[in-house]
Amino acid sequence: MHEIALCNSLVGLIRDQQRERGFARVRRVIVEVGVLGHVDPHALDFAFEVEAKDSPAQDAVLEIREIEGRAWCMDCSELVSIAKRGDACPGCGGYGMIVEQGEELRLKELEVI
Numbered sequence: 065m066h067e068i069a070l071c072n073s074l075v076g077l078i079r080d081q082q083r084e085r086g087f088a089r090v091r092r093v094i095v096e097v098g099v100l101g102h103v104d105p106h107a108l109d110f111a112f113e114v115e116a117k118d119s120p121a122q123d124a125v126l127e128i129r130e131i132e133g134r135a136w137c138m139d140c141s142e143l144v145s146i147a148k149r150g151d152a153c154p155g156c157g158g159y160g161m162i163v164e165q166g167e168e169l170r171l172k173e174l175e176v177i
């Protein structure tokens with residue numbers, strides 16, 4: 065379950081932020097998760113709870129925002145939306161696609177006290 069590893073680095077980032085900004089606690093954590101990244105939001109939520117224990121983010125609400133998948137189609141020479149990795153281009157049906165967006169997990173915002 066790679067959600068544990070993701071949340072481990074997420075909590076690491078939050079600790080770095082705490083050192084820089086000097087807040088006491090985190091109330092809400094907003095992350096952007098690409099739909100192509102094989103991240104299960106429920107597993108992520110659970111993993112976050114485990115990893116955030118005894119950290120400034122303990123009891124914080126994890127808000128997950130999904131980012132759509134986008135890929136560059138080499139045949140159409142344009143960016144298209146895809147639902148999952150390996151999908152064909154909705155324009156031409158081809159598979160000459162380079163994924164541009166949708167595999168990342170990004171810390172977007174921290175609501176702190």
Ligand SMILES: [Zn+2]
Nearest residue numbers: 137140153156
């Ligand atoms: Zn295409």
